[in-house]
Amino acid sequence: MVPSFATRARISRNASFQEHSGGWRGGSSRSRLDRRIRNPRATAAYGAGSVRCVCALPPPGISPLAWDAGVSTVVGAASIVWVKLWTGLARRDKMKPQVSRKVVHTTAAPLFMILWPFFTNRPCARLFAAAVPMLQAVRLAAAGLSGDPENNDSSSNELVKAISRSGKASETLDGPLKYSLAIVLITVVEWRTSVVGLIAMMQMAVGDGMADLVGRQFGKHKWRKGGEKSMEGSAAFVSGSFLASVAMIQWFHHFGLLSVTPTEAAARAAAISFASAAVELFPPRLVGDDNISVPVTALVLGRLLFGK
């Protein structure tokens, strides 16, 4: 019998996997757990050295391919609705475009990652997931190439006005497009069982987003005389990205996708948040766009600290 989603989550909570050996640390409960997850679909392995996942199977009668395609369609639709919700507020002058832009920046990646456990265990499920930010990247590219809002009436205008800093269409080809493509890459390369990918995504989205949202509003103590970036902004970067990382680790651990617990990862996640916040202070002419420099810093440091 295929266990229900809730049962599967319970199994994975009880089960403590050893990420590197692929073995169990379940002690006396081992044989019971083994019996309960004997269903081959529930124990699809990712290969040597990875965690075995016992979550997000398609219900009986639905093929894994159809399930992944369905989840991808629902998440893709949700991503369009989410972006439209915030760009709509900016269009109706209910919110400044710079705020709606950073709210989307802060929330899109974490919301997307929260939905990852609902894909199947098949390795190619990551491609169905990556199709969602890819779709957004295509929308942004189309909006960026469609010309400035005052010169045309295309439906991309709302996106351009709310997502670009200056209202210039070409700007969606910069930060927003890089942000979406960084998510595509992390999704494909670091899919689900990588604590490092998860932390890197939280630095880029929540850290950088919170620094802007809080720094603009409350940033009184600037790092440099006459500079823009503030200590309040950096504090928001570190605390926001750290808390989001720990919460996300707990979420993936709950589904049996990560063996490491939030407590075990906390010190290393904090170190990555501090380093990423420091890199965010450098001007783009030195380190490039922060949608690239921040996640790359987090990935490199994460590899060193977590060892994989």
Ligand SMILES: Nc1ccn([C@@H]2O[C@H](COP(=O)(O)OP(=O)(O)OP(=O)(O)O)[C@@H](O)[C@H]2O)c(=O)n1
């Ligand atoms: N550590 C930080 C980072 C940002 N800010 C505030 O947020 C604003 C925008 O920050 P910046 O990272 O330069 O954002 P943008 O370049 O506009 O956007 P993006 O990072 O998406 O390119 C700054 O002017 C500043 O008021 C801050 O106070 N402290």
Ligand SMILES: C/C(=C\CO)CCC[C@H](C)CCC[C@H](C)CCCC(C)C
């Ligand atoms: C303004 C942005 C960056 C500038 O630094 C962010 C642009 C975000 C994209 C328009 C949308 C990205 C979509 C997500 C990857 C998927 C979200 C899914 C979810 C269910 C909301």
